[in-house]
Amino acid sequence: MFEIQPMNADVYRQQTRRSTLIIALIFLALAMVLSTAAVALFGEPGGDNLRFNVGGVFVAVLLMAALMRKVFWTQAWMAPAVYSWRLKRSLMAITNVMHHVKTAVEAGDPTAMKLLRFYHLGLNQMHQLDGNSSDHGQLIREMDEHKERMEALAIDIDQTRFDPAWIEAMKSASR
Structure with missing residues (x-):
C-alpha cells in the first residue's frame, strides 16, 4: 500500500x-x-x-x-528520493493498465474511479515536486472533471492511498 x-x-x-x-x-x-x-x-x-x-x-x-x-x-536523508521512486512506480503500474482503467471508468466502476483519482493526485504531486508545469493545465481539467463525476456517484474523492490489488482488479475485469 x-x-x-x-x-x-x-x-x-x-x-x-x-x-x-x-x-x-x-x-x-x-x-x-x-x-x-x-x-x-x-x-x-x-x-x-x-x-x-x-x-x-x-x-x-x-x-x-x-x-x-x-x-x-x-x-532518513534518502527518504524523499525513496518516496518519489515509490510514487513513480505506483504511477507506472497504473499507466501500464490505463486503457483498462479508462474503459472501466466509462462503465462507472468504483474501483477504476478510485484508481484514476489516485493517479491524478499522484501525477499532480509528481509534477509539483519535479517543477514540471508543461501539461499541468490539461491535468487539472481532467482531475476536475473526474472529481465531479466521483462526487455525483458519491465516491470518496480523497484517494491518497494506492492498493496494488486495484491493478489486478482492472486486469481481471478486462478479461
Whole structure:
C-alpha cells in the first residue's frame, strides 16, 4: 500500500539534490579506491592497467547497488528520493493498465474511479515536486472533471492511498 504524503516541493528538491550528491561522492570515492587497489595488487608498473581500472569501477558499481538496497534505502536523508521512486512506480503500474482503467471508468466502476483519482493526485504531486508545469493545465481539467463525476456517484474523492490489488482488479475485469 502506498500513500501520497504532503511534501514541500522546494524542500524535496533540496533534499534529493543532497542525497544525489552524497551517492555520487561515495561512488567516486569507491571507484577511485577500488581502481587504485586493483592496479596496485594486480597491475604492472608502467604497463597497461586499463582493465584493472575498469574492474575497480565495475566492482564499485556492484558495491553501490548493494549499499543502496541494504544501507542507504532506509536512511532518513534518502527518504524523499525513496518516496518519489515509490510514487513513480505506483504511477507506472497504473499507466501500464490505463486503457483498462479508462474503459472501466466509462462503465462507472468504483474501483477504476478510485484508481484514476489516485493517479491524478499522484501525477499532480509528481509534477509539483519535479517543477514540471508543461501539461499541468490539461491535468487539472481532467482531475476536475473526474472529481465531479466521483462526487455525483458519491465516491470518496480523497484517494491518497494506492492498493496494488486495484491493478489486478482492472486486469481481471478486462478479461
